[in-house]
Amino acid sequence: MKYALTNCIILNGKKDMEPLKGYSIIVDDGKIVEITNKKIENIKVINLENRYVLPGLINMHVHLPGSGMPKDTSRQNKESVDKLLSHKLTRYIVYKMCANFAKTELLSGVTTIRTVGGLANIDSTIRDNINKGKLLGPRILASNMALSVPGGHMAGVLAYEALDSASAIDYINKISETKPDLIKIMITGGVLDAKKKGEPGEVKMSAEIINAACKRAHELGYKVAAHVESTLGVKLALENGVDTIEHGAKLDKEIVDLFKKHNASLITTISPSIPLAKFDKSVSKATDLTQYNGNVVFEGIVSASKTCLENDIKVGLGTDTACPFVTHYDTWRELAYFTKYVKNDNREAIYHATLENAIIAGIEKETGSIDVSKSCDLIVVEKNPLDDITALRKPSMVIYKGKIIKKPKLKKIKYVEEELDKQL
Ligand SMILES: [Zn+2]
Numbered sequence: 001m002k003y004a005l006t007n008c009i010i011l012n013g014k015k016d017m018e019p020l021k022g023y024s025i026i027v028d029d030g031k032i033v034e035i036t037n038k039k040i041e042n043i044k045v046i047n048l049e050n051r052y053v054l055p056g057l058i059n060m061h062v063h064l065p066g067s068g069m070p071k072d073t074s075r076q077n078k079e080s081v082d083k084l085l086s087h088k089l090t091r092y093i094v095y096k097m098c099a100n101f102a103k104t105e106l107l108s109g110v111t112t113i114r115t116v117g118g119l120a121n122i123d124s125t126i127r128d129n130i131n132k133g134k135l136l137g138p139r140i141l142a143s144n145m146a147l148s149v150p151g152g153h154m155a156g157v158l159a160y161e162a163l164d165s166a167s168a169i170d171y172i173n174k175i176s177e178t179k180p181d182l183i184k185i186m187i188t189g190g191v192l193d194a195k196k197k198g199e200p201g202e203v204k205m206s207a208e209i210i211n212a213a214c215k216r217a218h219e220l221g222y223k224v225a226a227h228v229e230s231t232l233g234v235k236l237a238l239e240n241g242v243d244t245i246e247h248g249a250k251l252d253k254e255i256v257d258l259f260k261k262h263n264a265s266l267i268t269t270i271s272p273s274i275p276l277a278k279f280d281k282s283v284s285k286a287t288d289l290t291q292y293n294g295n296v297v298f299e300g301i302v303s304a305s306k307t308c309l310e311n312d313i314k315v316g317l318g319t320d321t322a323c324p325f326v327t328h329y330d331t332w333r334e335l336a337y338f339t340k341y342v343k344n345d346n347r348e349a350i351y352h353a354t355l356e357n358a359i360i361a362g363i364e365k366e367t368g369s370i371d372v373s374k375s376c377d378l379i380v381v382e383k384n385p386l387d388d389i390t391a392l393r394k395p396s397m398v399i400y401k402g403k404i405i406k407k408p409k410l411k412k413i414k415y416v417e418e419e420l421d422k423q424l
Contacts, residue, residue: 183217191294
């Protein structure tokens with residue numbers, strides 16, 4: 001169906017975007033076919049009544065199996081996950097739950113998600129069913145199961161446990177059979193894995209395993225995203241073929257050079273570190289240890305993001321959804337944290353969450369900016385997000401592949417909202 005979005009102010013998602021008035025966006029068969037200041041005739045008109053329109057957000061770091069509700073994120077174990085997935089009915093319930101979270105991402109204004117650790121082949125199944133029109137949800141770049149090592153991050157839950165290089169290769173082949181879009185590996189531990197102060201990012205995966213996994217993934221045509229939360233971990237990751245560093249840590253000159261040499265990118269995820277580092281312990285239920293390590297990770301992530309920006313290394317944004325207090329409707333908060341802690345520039349936050357994310361994910365020809373021939377993936381908001389980033393909090397319209405969702409309704413958890421709003 002052909003229609004024109006008129007009477008809007010366009011923010012195109014590019015690095016130098018300025019509000020563009022007086023233009024209409026012509027959409028046909030899900031794509032942007034024209035951006036024009038001519039009078040619209042003989043096409044259905046959708047009057048946006050002077051609202052702002054910008055590209056749909058891209059969330060580069062999503063885990064679908066989890067709501068982000070603090071009580072739901074008490075640690076799952078291998079046994080409980082195996083049990084859930086071994087019965088047809090419980091597996092279907094998990095699938096439905098994940099599909100609903102994907103839908104929530106879309107309704108909140110996120111038109112593309114990249115999953116980085118899921119259960120079995122559920123992420124790619126949801127992706128395929130959205131593409132077939134059986135489910136409502138965003139574009140999904142799916143990793144399905146990740147690769148970890150025994151005792152490593154998410155081992156046995158969202159990730160297989162590689163014993164050595166040969167078993168890493170076997171698991172990459174196994175994940176490949178589920179038709180993912182990328183491979184996720186877990187190189188270091190996380191805040192909740194750490195047993196000692198100062199070592200939230202303890203290296204768990206050997207250089208040999210990282211190397212074998214990346215080599216096999218690249219042979220099969222996949223990029224590799226790696227969970228890394230320490231300086232040594234980032235170095236090992238980049239030396240052995242990882243394409244995107246998820247989270248990050250303080251970077252030295254040698255690491256900056258490695259990023260450039262390998263054309264790697266950083267995915268900044270401030271959202272999961274905020275509750276651990278900044279919330280009152282009575283709210284986050286953090287121990288002294290987790291709060292201390294949460295701060296180490298928070299500072300590492302912010303510092304890595306700044307260093308990469310200063311050195312022209314690509315920085316993407318993701319939320320690490322499903323971590324405690326990180327819900328599927330709060331991608332806009334990652335942009336707010338970026339402006340608060342990394343760079344006080346709303347334009348840049350929007351650029352990184354749209355076009356730069358698309359470039360890192362390799363989908364910039366398809367989405368990420370408002371340009372002719374791209375998919376019509378847009379959000380419409382009431383106020384100018386260049387002046388106030390919270391304008392992104394509640395889109396009045398979401399358009400995905402040309403399909404219009406007016407006044408999307410989201411059920412938000414009140415006390416989580418209240419706690420998070422204290423951090424704006
Ligand atoms: Zn994650």
